[in-house]
Amino acid sequence: MDFQNKNTEKQNYKDMNEKQQNKSVMLAVVAFALVVLVVGAIGYFTIGTAKEEIQGEIEVEEYRVASKVPGRILELCVKEGDYVKAGDTLAILDSPEIKAKKAQAESADDAAQALSDMAQAGARQEQIRGAYELFQQAKAGADVAKKSYERVQRLFDEGVVTAQKRDETYAAYKAMEAQMKAAKSQYDMAVNGARKEEKRAAAAQVNRAKGAVQEVEAYMHETVQTAQMDGEVSDIYPKLGELVGTGSPIMTISMMKNIYATFNIREDQLNGMKVGDTFTAFCPAFSKDLQMKVYYIKDQGSYATWKATKSNGQYDLKTFEVKARPLNPFDGLRPGMTLVKK
Numbered sequence: 001m002d003f004q005n006k007n008t009e010k011q012n013y014k015d016m017n018e019k020q021q022n023k024s025v026m027l028a029v030v031a032f033a034l035v036v037l038v039v040g041a042i043g044y045f046t047i048g049t050a051k052e053e054i055q056g057e058i059e060v061e062e063y064r065v066a067s068k069v070p071g072r073i074l075e076l077c078v079k080e081g082d083y084v085k086a087g088d089t090l091a092i093l094d095s096p097e098i099k100a101k102k103a104q105a106e107s108a109d110d111a112a113q114a115l116s117d118m119a120q121a122g123a124r125q126e127q128i129r130g131a132y133e134l135f136q137q138a139k140a141g142a143d144v145a146k147k148s149y150e151r152v153q154r155l156f157d158e159g160v161v162t163a164q165k166r167d168e169t170y171a172a173y174k175a176m177e178a179q180m181k182a183a184k185s186q187y188d189m190a191v192n193g194a195r196k197e198e199k200r201a202a203a204a205q206v207n208r209a210k211g212a213v214q215e216v217e218a219y220m221h222e223t224v225q226t227a228q229m230d231g232e233v234s235d236i237y238p239k240l241g242e243l244v245g246t247g248s249p250i251m252t253i254s255m256m257k258n259i260y261a262t263f264n265i266r267e268d269q270l271n272g273m274k275v276g277d278t279f280t281a282f283c284p285a286f287s288k289d290l291q292m293k294v295y296y297i298k299d300q301g302s303y304a305t306w307k308a309t310k311s312n313g314q315y316d317l318k319t320f321e322v323k324a325r326p327l328n329p330f331d332g333l334r335p336g337m338t339l340v341k342k
Contacts, residue, residue, distance in 0.1 A: 052269065053340055053341075054263055054265055054269060054340070054341040055263070055338060055339070055340055055341075056261045056262055056263035056264075056281065056322075056324075056338070056339040056340075056341065057261065057262055057335075057336060057337070057338060057339065058259060058260075058261050058333055058334065058335055058336060058337040058338075058339065059259070059260055059261065059262055059335050060254045060255060060256055060258060060259050060260070060335050061254075061255045061258040061260075062231075062234065062252050062253065062254050062255065063228065063229065063231075063252070063253055063255070064249040064250075064251070064252050064253075065090055065091070065225050065227075065228075065249065065250045065251045065252070065253060066247050066248060066249050066250060067093055067222045067223070067225060067244065067246070067247075067248075067250065068219065068222045068246060068247070069093070069095055069098055069219045069222045069223065069246060070095065070243065070244065070245050070246050071093030071094055071095035071098075071223055071243070071244060072093065072094045072095075072241060072242070072243050072244075073091060073092075073093060073238050073239070073240055073241060073242050073243075073244065073250075074092045074093055074094040075091065075092040075240070076090075076091050076236065076240055077089045077090055077091060077092070078090055078091075078233050078236075078251075079233065079236070080233050080234065080235065080236055081232065081233060082232070082233045083230075083231070083232050083233075083256075084227040084230065084231060084232075084233060084253065085227065085230050086226075086227050086228060086229050086230055087226055087227060088226060088227045089224060089225070089226055090225045090226060090227055090233075090250070090251060091224075091225045091250050091251070092223065092224055092225075093222075093223040093224075093225070093244070094223070095219075095223050098216065098219050098220055098223065099220075101216050101219070102213070102216040102217070102220060105209070105212040105213045105215075105216045106213055108209045108212060109206070109209035109210055109212070109213050111209075112202075112205040112206045112208070112209040113206050113209070115202050115205065116199075116202035116203055116205065116206045118202075127190050128187070128190045128191055131183070131186045131187040131189075131190040132187050132190075134183045134186065134187070135180070135183040135184050135186070135187040137183070138176070138179045138180035138182070138183035138184075139180045139183070139184075141176045141179065141180070142173070142176040142177045142179070142180040144176070145169075145172050145173035145175075145176035145177070146173050146176075146177070148169055148172070148173065149169045149170050149172070149173040152165060152166050152169040152170075153166060153169075153170075225250060227253060228253075229253070229255055230255065230257070231253040231254050231255040231256060232253065232254045232256050233251055233252075233253060233254075234251075234252045234253065234254040234335075235251060235252040236250070236251045237249055237250060237251060238250060254335065259325070259326065259329060259333055259335075260295075260323055260324065260325045260326075261281065261292060261323070261324050261325075261326070261339050262321060262322070262323050263321075263322045263323075263324070263339075263341060264300070264319050264320070264321060264322075265319065265320055265322050265341075266317050266318075266319050266320075267317050267318055267319070267320060268317055270320060270322075273294060273297070273322065274294070274297070275294050275295060275296070275297055276293070276294065276295075277293070277294045278291055278292065278293045278294070278327065279291075279292055279294075279324070279341060279342070280292070280341075280342045281324075281339040281340060281341050281342065282339065282340045282342060283333070283337060283338070283339055284338055284340065285332075285334075285337045285338070286330070286332065288330065289342070290326045290327075290328065290329070290339065291326065291327040291328055292324035292325065292326055292327065292339075293324055293325055293326075293327055294322060294323070294324045295323060295324065295325060296321075296322070296323035296324075297320055297321070297322050297323075298320065298321050299318050299319070299320050299321075300318070300319050300320065300321050
């Protein structure tokens with residue numbers, strides 16, 4: 001009897017333990033479910049409804065300094081971070097080939113100018129006098145031949161000489177007359193000088209030679225690189241003594257006065273934004289607000305900025321590049337600084 005009572009007590013104790021364990025498990029499950037519900041509610045009311053920040057970046061317009069001719073860097077007159085003004089010397093290149101071409105062009109110009117001067121001046125006085133003397137000599141010979149012919153003609157008319165003799169004298173007279181005319185042409189040509197066409201051709205050769213000199217001088221000008229606009233030297237690429245090729249960039253100048261910001265905005269966040277609109281942006285670097293005016297909007301057209309939403313029954317979204325200039329810029333704004341659109 002005592003043995004049965006003890007078994008009953010053990011069984012009751014065991015049942016009680018199992019009930020307590022089941023109750024603990026149920027409490028744990030209920031507690032876990034409550035935690036999940038609370039976390040879900042917090043996520044729904046906070047994370048799910050959090051506003052997406054639209055972030056941009058300060059940028060400036062730049063231009064690269066490059067030479068039209070190859071050369072070796074002889075001198076770098078500025079360093080990175082320097083502020084330069086238009087006309088300041090930035091770099092000097094050494095190009096012996098351009099110097100040699102300049103000497104050749106100048107020599108060709110001198111030769112063409114000399115030929116043009118000779119064409120414009122005409123024959124020398126000694127040549128003119130020589131042609132005149134030959135003309136006078138031929139004229140005198142023609143006069144003698146004419147008189148001889150006239151005497152022979154009279155004798156022929158009187159029947160003293162034969163027709164053969166008369167013809168020979170006449171032929172000699174005509175030959176001397178033609179020789180006189182040829183000498184006269186040579187004399188006139190010496191007096192008149194070169195023809196108009198020859199003078200124009202000589203002048204054209206001079207202009208061509210001068211054009212070659214100007215071209216080489218333009219190349220020589222490229223060996224001294226100067227700033228085209230005010231700005232800050234942001235990058236210098238070659239080192240002193242290095243060889244740079246035609247069109248190779250030497251340095252980059254940032255035009256700090258032409259500052260703007262770029263924002264990448266998804267089309268569902270544009271909210272009707274258009275060119276000419278203004279908005280406020282916060283600059284964390286200075287903890288200040290900036291008033292920005294939009295001047296450029298363009299879709300980026302890249303798959304990397306294309307948000308696909310068809311998986312949840314919505315639509316595809318593209319990203320637009322928006323550029324805006326500050327209406328009230330302050331000192332210290334630098335490229336790369338962050339802006340947050342409000």
